[in-house]
Structures are given as C-alpha cells and as structure tokens.
Amino acid sequence: MLNILREEFPEVTISKIRFLEAEGLIEPQRTPSGYRKFTPRDVERLGHVLRMQRDHYLPLKAIREYLDAVERGERPAAPLVGRQSGPPPRDEVTVSRLGRAELLAAAGVDEAELTAWESYGLVAPLPDGHYDARLVRIARLVSELGRHGIEPRHLRATKAAADREAGLVEQVVAPLVRHRNPQTRAQAEERTRELADLATGLHSALVELALDLRS
Template identity: 50%
Template sequence: MSIGEVLAHLRTEFPDTTISKLRFLEAEGLVDPQRTASGYRKYSWNDVARLRFVLTAQRDQYLPLRVIREQLERMENEPAPPARPTLVAVGTERASDPADSRIPREDVIERTGVTDALLDELEQIGLVTARPPGWYDADAVIIVEAVVGLTHYGLEVRHLRAFRAAADREVGLFTQLLAPLVRQSDPGARARAGETARDLQALSQRLHAALVRTGLRGELGR
C-alpha cells in the first residue's frame, strides 16, 4: 500500500493521524516500509498492524515511543504461536473503554503539566470530573492535556465554556441517533450502539477539523 492508502485505513480509528505523523514514526524506527525503485514507500499489512499498535499505545496508555519500540522488539523476538501472526491481533481489538481507567490526580498533573489551580477550575466548569477519591479517566487526561496546550497560546478558562456547550449539543444530537439501537432488546444491540458511537465520534472530529482548517485559511488569506 502507498502511504495515502495506509492513512485511509488508520484514520477510521485514529482520525488525527497525518502523513507527517506516519513519516515521523518511520524516522523513529517504529515502522520500516519497503521502497520502490523510484523511492516511494510501500507498506505491508504487517506495517499497518505495527502502526495500529503504536497509535493505540500512544492514545490509550500514553506510552513514550521508546517504551513502545521496546515492546515491539520483544514481540518480534518471541516465537509466534502456530498459525497466528504476531501482530495481527494487536490493535485490531479495540482497547478497553477510557472510562475504565483510574488515574490519580498527581499522575494527571505530572503527565500534562497542569497546575492544581487550573485543574480545579476545569472541574468547576464541568470540563473534567474527578471520581472519589480523586481518580480521573483517560479522556479527562486528554482534555487536560489539550487545555494546557491551548492556554499556552493565550486561551483563558472562560473561553472553554463554549467547547463544553458545543460538546453537549453534539452529545444530544448523537443520543437521538443512537436511541433506536439502545432501545432494542437484541443482545448485540449494545455492541452495535458502541460501534456506531465510535464512528459518529470519528466523523465528527474529521468534520470539525476540516471546518476549522477552512475557516483559518480564510482568515489567513490562503
């Protein structure tokens, strides 16, 4: 596959992935696609599986690339079970729900660089919620990390209320779309509802990113 085809495969599950990101992971030695005579990258399905493993570990476990590389090396050196490729199952099975994570407050502060005061403010406006006795889930860490990045560019906490309100409106809309599945008594309906919710989230993220890019291009005169 070409790098563009690989990107199309991965963006369903990892909508923020870009060609630059794939090239960076290659430069870091996490994937090594073959090259054609003219220098174009050609990826195998095993390369795609490696990339899924890396992106999943970054998203769900926040592991540094050094640790991910070590894990991949250990997996490659272990003898594979009969008739089961080493990497095929890795990353194709969806990771556990981020809501199941239990991350203590001090770890959130260490990972994101957020201050105690800012974290308290984010809780007060409902952007993140701590569960007794002070645990946070993986999504809360992602939110805090994004907020810290935005504040570095001058965004203030009061501006974040608009993000919360927009997310709540979107949740309300998607809840209506999911309601027919949720009401079904079919045992597989909950699984289908979960998969549909993930698809809606991915499509929403792509739409939002494209709209913001388009708007900024207009502002920048491009």
C-alpha cells in the same frame, strides 16, 4: 537533545523534561559544572516516556515501573489505559480511572491549572472522585492551548458544542441502545464511535475553513 525529540514530539519543552526528571523517569548525568548531560540512552528513554503518554495516556508511575522492569532485563506486559472492547489478557494491566494525583502527573499539569479547568467545566471527576483516563488527553490539549494564550474561559463554548454533539449522537443511537439483543447493542457502540468520528472531522474541517476564509 531537544531538537531530536521535537522531530516526533514538537510540543516537548525543557520544563516538561525537567518535570519528568523530577518524577524519576530519567536520571541524566551531571557535568562538574552542574549541567545535565543526556546520553543516547536517556534520549531513547525519554522518547518511550513521551510516546506512552501520548499514545496510551498512561500515568507516570505506570510508565516508570514498566521501563524500569525492561531495563532490569524483564519482559513485562505493556500497561494499557482506557476502556477496552473486551476483557484484557490476564497478564495486562488496564487503567481506566485515575486518582487526582495520577491525572496531574500523567498530564504534566499542576493543581491550580486543574482546579481552574474544573471551574469552567472542562474537566470533571466521576461520582466516586476518580477521573476518566481519557481526561489526560483533554488536559494536555487545554494546557497546550493555554501556552498559545487561549484560556479556559475561552473554551467553554467548545465544551458546550461537544455536549450538544454528544446529545445528538445519543438521540440517533437511542433506538439501538434500548434493545436487549447484545449484537444490537454492539452495533449501537460501533455507530456511536462512527458518528463521533464524523462529528469530530466536521468540526475540524469547519475550523480550518473559517480560518482560511479569514486569512
């Protein structure tokens, strides 16, 4: 079962699957000796859960409610997460902010890990105490790096570099942002995304080149 899932989700672990079971996302049968028995239906449901977490950063509660409704024969609208370019359709649910418990569940991390990341400035709540849903992906990446021995304190430079790049992008688009024309402001948003993609690509290319030169 694990090998099947790892074809699409190479980072999945037994502990992750047991966590999802504890959260009620799956209910595998048990053999008389107590071993878990995963059916093809269980594997398919796990795939849906992992895919919705990976692609949409959804909290586990939203995923569970959606999949349960599907299995009851209903046709619910797929829940969405993150900021949308326009108002969502009336039958869709948009999640842009999460509570602390929702962030922990969606990222699959514990309280101690999140507290440590906050102390190093890698994750921070919004002024109202909630968390931007995009932090789910960041939390997962920090967690995966930790499994390879890269601790939060090692990532402070990465966060500082990201802040500097964001500041540079803001300087470039500032003249467009100050315009009252909605079309010009929309161009500013598009330019911001474009520059962010370029900065991310440059960072990735520089890291790959540095590693190749050292090998």
